[in-house]
Amino acid sequence: xxxxxxxxxxxxxxxxxxxxxxxxxxxxxxxxxxxxxxxxxxxxxxxxxxxxxxxxxxxxxxxxxxxxxxxxxxxxxxxxxxxxxxxxxxxxxxxxxxxxxxxxxxxxxxxxxxxxxxxxxxxxxxxxxxxxxxxxxxxxxxxxxxxxxxxxxxxxxxxxxxxxxxxxxxxxxxxxxxxxxxxxxxxxxxxxxxxxxxxxxxxxxxxxxxxxxxxxxxxxxxxxxxxxxxxxxxxxxxxxxxxxxxxxxxxxxxxxxxxxxxxxxxxxxxxxxxxxxxxxxxxxxxxxxxxxxxxxxxxxxxxxxxxxxxxxxxxxxxxxxxxxxxxxxxxxxxxxxxxxxxxxxxxxxxxxxxxxxxxxxxxxxxxxxxxxxxxxxxxxxxxxxxxxxxxxxxxxxxxxxxxxxxxxxxxxxxxxxxxxxxxxxxxxxxxxxxxxxxxxxxxxx
Amino acid sequence: xxxxxxxxxxxxxxxxxxxxxxxxxxxxxxxxxxxxxxxxxxxxxxxxxxxxxxxxxxxxxxxxxxxxxxxxxxxxxxxxxxxxxxxxxxxxxxxxxxxxxxxxxxxxxxxxxxxxxxxxxxxxxxxxxxxxxxxxxxxxxxxxxxxxxxxxxxxxxxxxxxxxxxxxxxxxxxxxxxxxxxxxxxxxxxxxxxxxxxxxxxxxxxxxxxxxxxxxxxxxxxxxxxxxxxxxxxxxxxxxxxxxxxxxxxxxxxxxxxxxxxxxxxxxxxxxxxxxxxxxxxxxxxxxxxxxxxxxxxxxxxxxxxxxxxxxxxxxxxxxxxxxxxxxxxxxxxxxxxxxxxxxxxxxxxxxxxxxxxxxxxxxxxxxxxxxxxxxxxxxxxxxxxxxxxxxxxxxxxxxxxxxxxxxxxxxxxxxxxxxxxxxxxxxxxxxxxxxxxxxxxxxxxxxxxxxxxxxxxxxxxxxxxxxxxxxxxxxxxxxxxxxxxxxxxxxxxxxxxxxxxxxxxxxxxxxxxxxxxxxxxxxxxxxxxxxxxxxxxxxxxxx
Numbered sequence: 007x008x009x010x011x012x013x014x015x016x017x018x019x020x021x022x023x024x025x026x027x028x029x030x031x032x033x034x035x036x037x038x039x040x041x042x043x044x045x046x047x048x049x050x051x052x053x054x055x056x057x058x059x060x061x062x063x064x065x066x067x068x069x070x071x072x073x074x075x076x077x078x079x080x081x082x083x084x085x086x087x088x089x090x091x092x093x094x095x096x097x098x099x100x101x102x103x104x105x106x107x108x109x110x111x112x113x114x115x116x117x118x119x120x121x122x123x124x125x126x127x128x129x130x131x132x133x134x135x136x137x138x139x140x141x142x143x144x145x146x147x148x149x150x151x152x153x154x155x156x157x158x159x160x161x162x163x164x165x166x167x168x169x170x171x172x173x174x175x176x177x178x179x180x181x182x183x184x185x186x187x188x189x190x191x192x193x194x195x196x197x198x199x200x201x202x203x204x205x206x207x208x209x210x211x212x213x214x215x216x217x218x219x220x221x222x223x224x225x226x227x228x229x230x231x232x233x234x235x236x237x238x239x240x241x242x243x244x245x246x247x248x249x250x251x252x253x254x255x256x257x258x259x260x261x262x263x264x265x266x267x268x269x270x271x272x273x274x275x276x277x278x279x280x281x282x283x284x285x286x287x288x289x290x291x292x293x294x295x296x297x298x299x300x301x302x303x304x305x306x307x308x309x310x311x312x313x314x315x316x317x318x319x320x321x322x323x324x325x326x327x328x329x330x331x332x333x334x335x336x337x338x339x340x341x342x343x344x345x346x347x348x349x350x351x352x353x354x355x356x357x358x359x360x361x362x363x364x365x366x367x368x369x370x371x372x373x374x375x376x377x378x379x380x381x382x383x384x385x386x387x388x389x390x391x392x393x394x395x396x397x398x399x400x401x402x403x404x405x406x407x408x409x410x411x412x413x414x415x416x417x418x419x420x421x422x423x424x425x426x427x428x429x430x431x432x433x434x435x436x437x438x439x440x441x442x443x444x445x446x447x448x449x450x451x
Numbered sequence: 452x453x454x455x456x457x458x459x460x461x462x463x464x465x466x467x468x469x470x471x472x473x474x475x476x477x478x479x480x481x482x483x484x485x486x487x488x489x490x491x492x493x494x495x496x497x498x499x500x501x502x503x504x505x506x507x508x509x510x511x512x513x514x515x516x517x518x519x520x521x522x523x524x525x526x527x528x529x530x531x532x533x534x535x536x537x538x539x540x541x542x543x544x545x546x547x548x549x550x551x552x553x554x555x556x557x558x559x560x561x562x563x564x565x566x567x568x569x570x571x572x573x574x575x576x577x578x579x580x581x582x583x584x585x586x587x588x589x590x591x592x593x594x595x596x597x598x599x600x601x602x603x604x605x606x607x608x609x610x611x612x613x614x615x616x617x618x619x620x621x622x623x624x625x626x627x628x629x630x631x632x633x634x635x636x637x638x639x640x641x642x643x644x645x646x647x648x649x650x651x652x653x654x655x656x657x658x659x660x661x662x663x664x665x666x667x668x669x670x671x672x673x674x675x676x677x678x679x680x681x682x683x684x685x686x687x688x689x690x691x692x693x694x695x696x697x698x699x700x701x702x703x704x705x706x707x708x709x710x711x712x713x714x715x716x717x718x719x720x721x722x723x724x725x726x727x728x729x730x731x732x733x734x735x736x737x738x739x740x741x742x743x744x745x746x747x748x749x750x751x752x753x754x755x756x757x758x759x760x761x762x763x764x765x766x767x768x769x770x771x772x773x774x775x776x777x778x779x780x781x782x783x784x785x786x787x788x789x790x791x792x793x794x795x796x797x798x799x800x801x802x803x804x805x806x807x808x809x810x811x812x813x814x815x816x817x818x819x820x821x822x823x824x825x826x827x828x829x830x831x832x833x834x835x836x837x838x839x840x841x842x843x844x845x846x847x848x849x850x851x852x853x854x855x856x857x858x859x860x861x862x863x864x865x866x867x868x869x870x871x872x873x874x875x876x877x878x879x880x881x882x883x884x885x886x887x888x889x890x891x892x893x894x895x896x897x898x899x900x901x902x903x904x905x906x907x908x909x910x911x912x913x914x915x916x917x918x919x920x921x922x923x924x925x926x927x928x929x930x931x932x933x934x935x936x937x938x939x940x941x942x943x944x945x946x947x948x949x950x951x952x953x954x955x956x957x958x959x960x961x962x963x964x965x966x967x968x969x970x971x972x973x974x975x976x977x978x979x980x981x982x983x984x985x986x987x988x989x990x991x992x993x994x995x
Contacts, residue, residue: 196863
């Protein structure tokens with residue numbers, strides 16, 4: 007959601023300006039002026055306007071600038087409402103949506119690659135790109151989903167074999183794709199083909215790995231999925247508002263419309279928003295509990311005893327703030343402290359993902375990744391900041407919240423040899439005895 | 452070790468960038484043109500490489516001549532030619548100067564250029580092989596350092612090619628950033644894998660504990676810093692270039708760094724898992740070359756015109772036989788067969804163990820047709836030799852695809868070799884291009900078929916958990932082990948009576964819970980409960 011502000015000022019029908027920027031744009035992807043009307047300067051054709059006819063007619067009376075505002079506003083509200091509906095529908099639907107978003111993002115980026123390299127007629131290449139997407143997805147879903155569906159997998163014979171040799175099967179599938187690529191190299195197009203190969207792999211790295219991290223976070227508890235995403239969205243909107251009303255000092259040459267006032271205002275607003283949101287959500291079990299697959303009902307359940315993170319605790323307010331607020335202690339969920347860290351990341355580092363996408367678009371002279379959402383561009387435009395966020399949340403959870411997954415460890419343990427198992431068992435026992443968790447007599451209980 | 456012949460007529464170092472040769476020369480021509488002195492040196496180098504390097508040598512030197520077709524590009528971008536539809540109009544990158552040592556040159560000055568090339572290649576090959584043996588002798592730690600060194604050099608070579616292709620010497624920050632990313636990714640991988648092996652060492656030091664516990668976070672923070680620096684370093688006129696180099700760096704990291712770490716993982720499994728695959732690939736190269744030289748007739752793939760089916764199949768069979776024999780020879784020695792462990796008392800790596808079943812001779816009955824041929828009913832083999840057949844098969848059939856990939860890459864970017872580090876052979880990357888796929892395959896093979904996850908890693912993760920979780924797991928494991936009979940429930944009685952008599956019996960809990968197969972007689976129990984607390988009469992009968 008980074009080019010939000012820039013695209014608001016975009017005037018789609020201002021030819022003189024475009025001519026000037028076109029000549030300047032000849033030098034490697036730079037658009038000179040503030041109003042980045044890049045469409046005409048790019049060698050890539052702009053897709054047709056996708057705004058539904060209904061909206062077009064309803065807003066036909068307004069001037070084009072306000073029309074854009076309204077289109078964007080309505081679509082924003084539509085997307086947020088859609089988001090709420092999906093949350094309501096549950097984790098399974100969320101997983102499917104994440105997967106669809108991933109596929110669409112991949113498609114958008116690959117299409118850009120095709121457009122850049124004029125490589126429509128490269129033999130095999132579309133097939134190979136989708137094949138690699140399938141392989142990598144198969145690998146990741148196999149690794150993660152097997153852990154969560156462990157009992158189900160163990161019951162069914164074919165699934166068990168698939169999961170036991172999962173790495174080998176995935177590797178074989180990938181190898182087949184690799185060999186097909188090598189066999190498909192055509193005399194005159196080596197470089198192009200290598201470029202597309204590299205492009206596909208980098209896209210897979212960015213899009214697929216991070217969508218799987220999103221799903222990991224989701225399984226940890228829906229709050230770990232919802233709070234980060236909302237913080238990024240809030241930061242975009244707040245930074246825009248602050249910049250609109252108070253913006254004065256430009257932030258970075260790459261995005262001339264961003265200002266320091268918007269950046270800092272967005273930061274504080276997002277932290278506050280994160281605190282409030284996590285307070286509201288921590289009260290509900292369906293958000294806070296890890297998603298588990300129930301074998302009996304064959305569905306996902308979110309039912310548990312909330313962990314310490316989600317129980318109200320008293321905190322002493324430091325002296326500084328005491329005088330300001332006048333309270334001695336405050337009751338908060340510990341998760342709210344974590345949400346401060348998440349919001350801080352979303353406001354300070356998240357925008358770098360946006361700058362990266364923005365630089366990418368300038369480098370390849372495209373206005374938007376695609377034209378899927380009227381007024382907003384493609385799915386990738388909406389999700390560029392989210393990706394860094396997903397990785398951060400995952401690393402944060404793994405480092406600070408919980409250690410490795412105990413059930414996964416038990417599974418790994420079960421695959422070891424008996425002497426290795428015994429060695430680990432004995433080491434664990436002595437460790438527990440050292441810690442005083444276990445005495446030699448109580449262990450027989 | 453790949454596409455060396457077809458570049459026989461590449462311009463020598465003194466020659467200016469000539470009109471680039473036609474992409475994809477015709478196969479099979481075998482005439483020499485040695486018109487100018489420059490061409491002689493170029494052809495000579497190419498010929499030397501061609502003769503010894505390509506493993507399906509069918510004919511002698513073949514110069515590449517052909518008209519140049521400069522195709523019009525339609526890009527107005529300064530670097531647009533990089534994206535053109537056909538890549539035959541891109542000027543070739545001039546190769547670096549010849550690095551053959553003077554000594555060798557003088558010694559071989561008498562011979563004709565062709566045999567001189569042969570000799571240089573041969574000598575360098577033998578040198579590399581002896582260096583390899585020397586390092587194996589010096590032990591696993593040296594091997595790890597060698598792998599790290601090779602990884603860094605390969606990375607450097609590929610990045611340098613990127614610089615040359617994109618003329619991006621003057622991009623701000625970029626060299627720094629590339630090396631920084633290399634450092635980050637290496638830090639991440641070494642922290643994940645090596646820390647497991649050094650678990651005992653790490654537990655002692657406080658700072659290391661901290662680093663290990665928050666390892667992922669620290670690595671991610673380091674990577675992020677690099678990412679933000681990249682974004683901040685984007686310069687107006689060079690966006691596309693900078694993104695290209697960023698992607699180039701990441702793909703290179705993916706290829707070289709992740710796979711060198713897989714090599715090290717294989718190494719820790721046992722040096723034989725490192726040696727046999729690498730030697731199979733080398734053997735495949737050499738024997739396919741020899742077979743191609745003597746019997747080569749049918750071309751294999753358009754990408755490498757000198758490779759022939761005869762070489763491919765001959766190489767396959769000889770590699771399988773070689774792998775079989777090498778596995779047999781190496782399986783006898785504990786030094787090669789045992790997993791590498793770090794002993795904290797000795798502060799070094801040791802490879803001492805009871806060889807697993809894989810490395811103990813077993814008798815197999817031969818299938819009938821082999822019986823007739825060999826006239827033996829049974830044969831004594833190490834089970835590892837069966838696995839080595841799988842490894843050699845992969846090395847011969849799929850390994851070459853790594854070579855074709857590198858070969859296509861070199862053609863795409865119009866380079867003769869990755870670098871000129873090794874005289875006669877090109878860069879390090881030229882030697883190791885087939886190895887990379889092999890390393891990944893061996894790793895996947897080991898984790899799928901030989902053993903499950905790494906036990907020390909499981910232990911490491913167990914120790915990181917919360918104490919309550921550890922207790923739960925402990926109870927689950929105990930139940931499981933008792934069910935499986937690996938742990939004898941009756942030993943609870945023994946341990947209790949041991950502790951009643953001697954309060955500090957917890958000092959050596961391992962002795963109480965021994966492998967049940969060892970409990971063959973009451974004497975053993977006394978030996979295990981070595982604090983002379985029990986008399987055989989106290990033991991319940993079910994302990995046996």
